[in-house]
């Protein structure tokens with residue numbers, strides 16, 4: 001194709017097109033020479049991409065509030081929610097739909113209504129990235145607490161920047177400077193000390209400092225250049241859902257890309273629906289929702305959990321097909337989505353799929369954390385970087401498991417139990433939890449995992465047993481035991497052991513299995529059969545032949 005033809009096709013002049021040629025690395029072209037197919041493709045892609053970029057528009061930052069219990073997260077969320085009700089709107093009731101939007105002259109901000117890192121990480125474990133900025137609330141009178149640190153680790157492993165709100169600034173005898181100093185040790189160095197963390201003193205109770213907090217969120221959002229293309233079919237994430245008594249399933253969607261319209265057909269996880277009605281966080285009916293807008297929609301066939309992806313599709317037919325496909329795939333996949341385990345670490349390393357082993361570490365004493373980290377950091381390895389995404393004392397909790405799940409990491413416990421429910425969540429999420437009592441064992445196992453020396457645990461699966469009723473000697477080498485299968489089944493080529501008087505006298509392979517004269521694959525209970533075993537001829541009436549297989553199972557939670 002000639003350059004001028006291409007220029008015409010895309011509505012750019014030849015001069016512009018020559019500039020593009022330069023940018024994509026096509027040299028020495030003039031308007032008369034022809035273009036190779038791949039060159040034309042490069043140019044087309046460039047034009048398409050820059051058009052898409054051109055459609056990108058600024059969007060509001062989405063904020064999650066985190067922090068230790070009782071430090072004032074809910075109070076701040078509510079205070080900001082109330083502050084947006086202007087005199088004109090006074091008396092209007094806001095609707096709790098899971099998130100709300102504050103609109104200021106300088107811009108808007110979306111606040112997720114469920115504070116805390118648990119909900120944040122649970123969504124992330126489903127693969128949803130919703131939050132752009134975390135506001136970490138620290139009560140000035142209490143300072144840095146375990147959940148403050150936990151929240152920092154959860155935000156960091158999601159790569160989400162943190163603004164610190166020192167709350168309860170109205171209280172007497174407080175020392176915000178000490179909080180800054182303490183948090184600096186965890187990498188949150190204030191701007192005035194040469195770091196890049198924004199700190200704001202606030203009071204959720206009196207409202208002091210909240211305007212400044214909102215300004216800082218907008219400022220950071222501005223710096224992050226948060227953008228989305230509103231001219232596309234909508235995509236987003238479910239942040240809340242409920243089954244309403246009369247309305248049916250209600251989903252709150254945070255639109256993250258494109259614009260959601262009334263009447264749109266969508267897929268959300270394994271379900272689909274049609275947007276029959278939409279309300280915003282004021283409870284007002286709306287017809288469309290642009291990026292960074294939370295809306296509650298009516299018309300889903302089912303409720304789906306928070307964190308589920310949401311996407312508008314072109315037709316009901318397509319929606320049904322996608323859902324069918326997802327359901328099929330889910331059926332095929334064995335029970336849980338398997339996450340990284342120590343056992344397959346080596347294989348993944350070889351495939352080049354991971355370069356970092358992320359560990360959530362829970363120990364009995366603070367001192368053990370340092371000791372373990374030091375010991376593990378001494379493991380000589382170039383293949384993998386070992387990083388501790390969260391280390392703390394105490395039992396392994398649900399939130400530890402979710403953090404590991406969201407980051408495709410593992411959980412290591414040292415002399416600590418699994419909290420109730422955590423084991424169940426670990427199973428559901430497919431997260432490996434290993435508990436050790438001796439540091440040496442822990443270090444050794446990680447070392448062997450990196451070297452690919454960690455074998456999966458082998459477990460015996462007993463298939464069934466047969467009793468020898470009569471022995472047939474055909475030749476010295478060929479002796480067949482006429483048997484009756486008494487429970488389960490015996491299977492050809494399976495492992496067998498011969499038990500005589502309660503003792504195992506031989507272990508081998510079941511090489512021949514016959515019903516009358518015919519070879520068969522397996523024989524089940526209450527059926528007679530002939531069995532021959534490799535390298536064994538010394539059958540006696542009354543011997544028990546146990547048929548079993550060895551299955552490799554991932555090492556169990558210890």
Ligand code: GDP
Nearest residue numbers: 069070071072073074075167168169203204205
């Ligand atoms: P959350 O667990 O972090 O959501 O904390 P809450 O918002 O429930 O607040 C815990 C307690 O601290 C409540 O009794 C609030 O009234 C109180 N509180 C919250 N913010 C402030 C504040 O700025 N000043 C004072 N004095 N008390 C506050």
